[in-house]
Amino acid sequence: MKSAKSYIQEHKDRFIQELIDLLKIPSISADSAYKDDVIKTAQAIKNSLENAGCDVVEICETPGYPIVYGEKMIDPNLPTVLVYGHYDVQPPDPLDLWDSPPFEPVIKATELHPDGAIFARGSCDDKGQMYMHVKAMEYMTQTDQLPCNVKFMIEGEEEVGSESLGWFVERNQQKLANDIILISDTGMIANDVPSITTGLRGLSYVEVEVTGPNRDLHSGLYGGAVANPINILTKMIASLHDENNHITIPGFYDKVEELSQSERDAMAEAPFSLEAYQNALNIESVYGEAGYTTNERNSIRPTLDVNGIWGGYTGEGAKTVIASKAYAKISMRLVPNQEWTEITELFQNHFESIAPAGVEVKVTPHHGGQAYVTPIDTIGYQAASKAYESTFGKTPIPQRSGGSIPIVALFEKELGSKTILMGFGLDSDAIHSPNEHYGIWNYLKGIETIPQFYHHFVELSRES
Amino acid sequence: MKSAKSYIQEHKDRFIQELIDLLKIPSISADSAYKDDVIKTAQAIKNSLENAGCDVVEICETPGYPIVYGEKMIDPNLPTVLVYGHYDVQPPDPLDLWDSPPFEPVIKATELHPDGAIFARGSCDDKGQMYMHVKAMEYMTQTDQLPCNVKFMIEGEEEVGSESLGWFVERNQQKLANDIILISDTGMIANDVPSITTGLRGLSYVEVEVTGPNRDLHSGLYGGAVANPINILTKMIASLHDENNHITIPGFYDKVEELSQSERDAMAEAPFSLEAYQNALNIESVYGEAGYTTNERNSIRPTLDVNGIWGGYTGEGAKTVIASKAYAKISMRLVPNQEWTEITELFQNHFESIAPAGVEVKVTPHHGGQAYVTPIDTIGYQAASKAYESTFGKTPIPQRSGGSIPIVALFEKELGSKTILMGFGLDSDAIHSPNEHYGIWNYLKGIETIPQFYHHFVELSRES
Numbered sequence: 001m002k003s004a005k006s007y008i009q010e011h012k013d014r015f016i017q018e019l020i021d022l023l024k025i026p027s028i029s030a031d032s033a034y035k036d037d038v039i040k041t042a043q044a045i046k047n048s049l050e051n052a053g054c055d056v057v058e059i060c061e062t063p064g065y066p067i068v069y070g071e072k073m074i075d076p077n078l079p080t081v082l083v084y085g086h087y088d089v090q091p092p093d094p095l096d097l098w099d100s101p102p103f104e105p106v107i108k109a110t111e112l113h114p115d116g117a118i119f120a121r122g123s124c125d126d127k128g129q130m131y132m133h134v135k136a137m138e139y140m141t142q143t144d145q146l147p148c149n150v151k152f153m154i155e156g157e158e159e160v161g162s163e164s165l166g167w168f169v170e171r172n173q174q175k176l177a178n179d180i181i182l183i184s185d186t187g188m189i190a191n192d193v194p195s196i197t198t199g200l201r202g203l204s205y206v207e208v209e210v211t212g213p214n215r216d217l218h219s220g221l222y223g224g225a226v227a228n229p230i231n232i233l234t235k236m237i238a239s240l241h242d243e244n245n246h247i248t249i250p251g252f253y254d255k256v257e258e259l260s261q262s263e264r265d266a267m268a269e270a271p272f273s274l275e276a277y278q279n280a281l282n283i284e285s286v287y288g289e290a291g292y293t294t295n296e297r298n299s300i301r302p303t304l305d306v307n308g309i310w311g312g313y314t315g316e317g318a319k320t321v322i323a324s325k326a327y328a329k330i331s332m333r334l335v336p337n338q339e340w341t342e343i344t345e346l347f348q349n350h351f352e353s354i355a356p357a358g359v360e361v362k363v364t365p366h367h368g369g370q371a372y373v374t375p376i377d378t379i380g381y382q383a384a385s386k387a388y389e390s391t392f393g394k395t396p397i398p399q400r401s402g403g404s405i406p407i408v409a410l411f412e413k414e415l416g417s418k419t420i421l422m423g424f425g426l427d428s429d430a431i432h433s434p435n436e437h438y439g440i441w442n443y444l445k446g447i448e449t450i451p452q453f454y455h456h457f458v459e460l461s462r463e464s
Numbered sequence: 465m466k467s468a469k470s471y472i473q474e475h476k477d478r479f480i481q482e483l484i485d486l487l488k489i490p491s492i493s494a495d496s497a498y499k500d501d502v503i504k505t506a507q508a509i510k511n512s513l514e515n516a517g518c519d520v521v522e523i524c525e526t527p528g529y530p531i532v533y534g535e536k537m538i539d540p541n542l543p544t545v546l547v548y549g550h551y552d553v554q555p556p557d558p559l560d561l562w563d564s565p566p567f568e569p570v571i572k573a574t575e576l577h578p579d580g581a582i583f584a585r586g587s588c589d590d591k592g593q594m595y596m597h598v599k600a601m602e603y604m605t606q607t608d609q610l611p612c613n614v615k616f617m618i619e620g621e622e623e624v625g626s627e628s629l630g631w632f633v634e635r636n637q638q639k640l641a642n643d644i645i646l647i648s649d650t651g652m653i654a655n656d657v658p659s660i661t662t663g664l665r666g667l668s669y670v671e672v673e674v675t676g677p678n679r680d681l682h683s684g685l686y687g688g689a690v691a692n693p694i695n696i697l698t699k700m701i702a703s704l705h706d707e708n709n710h711i712t713i714p715g716f717y718d719k720v721e722e723l724s725q726s727e728r729d730a731m732a733e734a735p736f737s738l739e740a741y742q743n744a745l746n747i748e749s750v751y752g753e754a755g756y757t758t759n760e761r762n763s764i765r766p767t768l769d770v771n772g773i774w775g776g777y778t779g780e781g782a783k784t785v786i787a788s789k790a791y792a793k794i795s796m797r798l799v800p801n802q803e804w805t806e807i808t809e810l811f812q813n814h815f816e817s818i819a820p821a822g823v824e825v826k827v828t829p830h831h832g833g834q835a836y837v838t839p840i841d842t843i844g845y846q847a848a849s850k851a852y853e854s855t856f857g858k859t860p861i862p863q864r865s866g867g868s869i870p871i872v873a874l875f876e877k878e879l880g881s882k883t884i885l886m887g888f889g890l891d892s893d894a895i896h897s898p899n900e901h902y903g904i905w906n907y908l909k910g911i912e913t914i915p916q917f918y919h920h921f922v923e924l925s926r927e928s
Contacts, residue, residue, distance in 0.1 A: 028530065031781065032780065056764060090785075091781075094680070097679065159783075205784070212745075213745040215561065215898060215899070216896065218743070218895055219769045219771055220797060220865070220893075220897040221651075221865070221891055223795070224753060224761040224765055224766075224769070224797065224866070225759075225761040225762035225866070227747070230769075230771075233698070234697070234699075234701040234702045235705075238702035241695070241699075243475075267702075283677055283823075285821035285822040286690055286691075286822060287689075287690055287822040289688060297689040298687060305683045305688070306695050307683055307777055307782070307783060307784060307785050308775065308785075309698070309775050310774045311770075311772065311773050312770065313772040314770055314772045314773070314774040315495060315555060317494030317624050318491075318497065318623075318624060318793065318831065319554060319896070320667070320771060320795055321771050321896050322769055322771070323772070326773065329809060335484075357751070358748060365783070367782065368490045401686060402686070402688070403685050432683075432784060433682070434679060434680060439568070
């Protein structure tokens, strides 16, 4: 019987080429100009699931972009694994910071990826990591080693809030029934330090608009006499953090769970070099909430970041104008127990309340989701841990991530099942950034490790 | 002998058409994409000065855009008036707020301009007001009523700091020698309340860049752990004003001249309706430095306004990113005795000093200029006052403007002559804004009033 290692060795060039073909389609869900490409990508996923051995594959229409569903049911008495992933990608801008075009994949070796990495938008988040599951499925079906039932649910709106997914899951609980949900949309500490993500932050994403005078004004004739929406917006945003970088929105921290010292000590054991971290970002110093370490600040603590700001004249040269409007996109990362809709409301009320006379403020919620924590004493986590052990030769470290996959909490609520986050990317893979890439080694290692999860999960299910 | 009134009546359709043709050329000096149009406009000005009766007209090359010089010297023993204006215009954006294309002039009646106004970028600032002088010249030469020598100096970089003008004036003091400089690039209070601008604010215009991490980052993985350049920029900008809207830059106010109560009382006599002001801008309340009225805030007090800000994701939808860089364009309006280069340096040093560890700050000065005050006891001012009296039937009110014409201070320094600011625009003409316009009545009234200035200036010169 063929091992995953040898099967991958035999087919790896094709595995890489298939991913490259997928990465060439600019499936940018945030920009409606790419609608056709997003649809085209869904079709490509459908074909790949059929080729991988799924018996039933459907493109399920939703109010937004379609969800690709596939399944192979071999025995109702065996456990069912539901694989989730997304085929949409982040917008690639700023384009001028890419060394090669974001949708023309190239393979280059890097210090952390000596075997080469695929540079392209979506290579790691999430096309590359999602496609590992498709190829693992191919291996298991081609070699008659699929040990349980499998369902795939690949969506196209993850980067814009997964709204249609919620709609879809609520309406298809029977179809999606499963024993465990498997997702690769996170990272691990290093190629020689495997880790499993056990916590995710929640998210509340809003857009704000500050309106002053009814038209752009000459800054000489009106400067100093009317509220300048840009100055006001900077004042309002600045006031959202105090001198300790605590967020000043009343009630914001009310439901935040404080970790015990022992939990914080356990976190602190994960290998981390502040110097390496700062060097990688070329910053002289980190920055954040007083009283917490860098790893705590981006995992167990809620945050508020401006993701975009614009207003007035931003072109070449100088224009002495007072803009009529100024805008910002602001996202808050949340921790367990913070209700994202409640936080969105707290933000909205507070932001409107601090607007001075002379301007009008509009707050538009974009999307959000709940934080999530995976218990490590479940057979799902144990199966994942054994899978890494068998392919990495090391026990993976449980790790909280600062990122958000809002639908994980949704799955638990609607489908009653836990999610295991088996991520094979690295923080340095620059997801959401120019020059996003994914290591060839990581891609193939994921394909090798995933079948081990299936194997151990079925074993542990039988025992339990 | 033909009066200006009847000459204008006879030729006004042509006067209007000639201005419309000039306004059709997008001479945007701030955007190099319009270089050819700026040059083309200089050529059009040259032709118009020749047609108006100048004996010598030259397009003078400079390190930047050319300066159009024209002259008619009738007698070395007579006074010489130097007319200054500019043929470049502000960028028209935001384009979507224009009711008609900025470079396709249309004539529409408005509440304040019942006889119609020309809507186009540059209609008031400064093509329309500059061209009044060309047509006044035509009238005087065509009717043999030119009472003195005239020189024209029309530049193409006023909206971007007049750098080449300084270069040109320093090198042509003999050529530009004059007894009085006449400029129409300001406004008056109302069509039935003529006023003469006796003060201008200085300007320091800078661009700032805040750099955090060396690349855009995923706001989930890094949010809260690194300095977000946009958050930092808002904090830094917000800190430039205190709770009384005083500017916090150390030394900023050191040389600001405080007006006496009697001077402030005199200013307060100018007709002003706060309610009408707020209604015109559709704002509930004005906003500004504590302890000063609206008219004081935008004339005798220095100010700091953000003219543009940008960073991160500003497209459609949501992108959870921490930008590597954030930018802002900031201008400070200055009052007499504030040295603009010194203020620029104070800003630069202060702004760099308040940058927290974890970001790097770059301040790039764009341009600037000195403030200026015209004494009203000169024959130049008296001649202008009499000119308005003869055509408006009212004595004009001396008024300080919040705007800046940096080169006025330069003229005094390099050419040793005073400048008279005879402006015929209204604050509501939306210069630097969408839907800029200039009243037909104001345009023709200017052409009628300017020859009166020549007449009275020569009279008063003879007497003195």
